[in-house]
Amino acid sequence: MGFGPSISVPTITGTQVVYPARLLAAWAVLTVTGLVLERVIRRIQYWIVKITGTHTFGWYSFLHSDHQDDLRETETYTVADLKDRLDWERKWWRRTTRRGVRAVVIAPVVEELTFRGGPYLLAVTLGVAQLPLLVAGSVLWAYLHTRNPRRYRRGTLPVFVSGLLSLYLWLIGLWWLAILVHAGNNLVAIALEASEKWWRRWQHSFSPGEEYTVTVDDRSPQPDRHGLYRAYTPAEETLHVADVEPGETTRVRVATTVGFHGYAYPITESGQAD
Known part of the structure; x- marks a missing residue:
């Protein structure tokens, strides 16, 4: 039935x-x-x-x-x-x-x-x-x-x-x-x-393509196990950045989020318009 x-x-x-x-x-x-x-x-x-x-x-x-x-x-x-x-x-x-x-x-x-x-x-x-x-x-x-x-x-x-x-x-x-x-x-x-x-x-604070000016952490061992450096935005949010030096301030672009962390890379002045 x-x-x-x-x-x-x-x-x-x-x-x-x-x-x-x-x-x-x-x-x-x-x-x-x-x-x-x-x-x-x-x-x-x-x-x-x-x-x-x-x-x-x-x-x-x-x-x-x-x-x-x-x-x-x-x-x-x-x-x-x-x-x-x-x-x-x-x-x-x-x-x-x-x-x-x-x-x-x-x-x-x-x-x-x-x-x-x-x-x-x-x-x-x-x-x-x-x-x-x-x-x-x-x-x-x-x-x-x-x-x-x-x-x-x-x-x-x-x-x-x-x-x-x-x-x-x-x-x-x-x-x-x-x-x-x-x-x-x-x-x-x-x-x-x-x-x-x-x-x-x-759920994440960062979206791919966003740009931030960050200061790289110079107090903890660098880089981490992923080859990235911990950096902080003016709002004290944490990004993991490739190819930067501890203590420097640089402009970065978010590439992706992995877990609860944003991953980014530094950009030059010529690359900021991309």
Whole structure:
């Protein structure tokens, strides 16, 4: 029995009565389940690596960035590195928009037609059960997410679980709705990432591209483990600056924020108009 209003929609073989509220509830449950599984699996992998000191199965690359600090080497920053980082920050919206179009428009169509549409068509052509082939296609689709660039890499099981609704929709012939669900999943992921980015920026005192006149600290050991020097703005805010001398006053440009610290580099008079 469905709940909520029902509508009749076209399918591959005719029409089908669906309950939008039930589909929405199923989507929410599977999405949350996939996210919880992702976090649980990464936690387990992290503790196994931390306890054993090895990552035989390549789990190190799957660890969340918040947990990698104990295991990776110290990262140092030069002026060139910070300039590149500022350029990366300034182009962030452009990159996010392009990636959003690929993720929300192109990827759902290509992936659904390839990994579920292909098996569905094969099952119809051969006259065999659709479920085994659709499951196999979904498993392959989920596994390929483990081959993504490290930042976007996900585990096979969480991705497979999040795609169960699309698999079901293919089974009942609602291929177009499966594509929309896939697009909705990707849209939520892109929106959450963008929101997290801006939330972190909102929490910091500094924004990329801002300029300050700072005085470099000459009382503490310099530079720090990142190769940076601690400096203070007239408002006594702290910036970590590359390639400066203790005790000097200089004009700097903020490149990025890492954790709760602003990272900046000195600028010349000719570079202040950039």
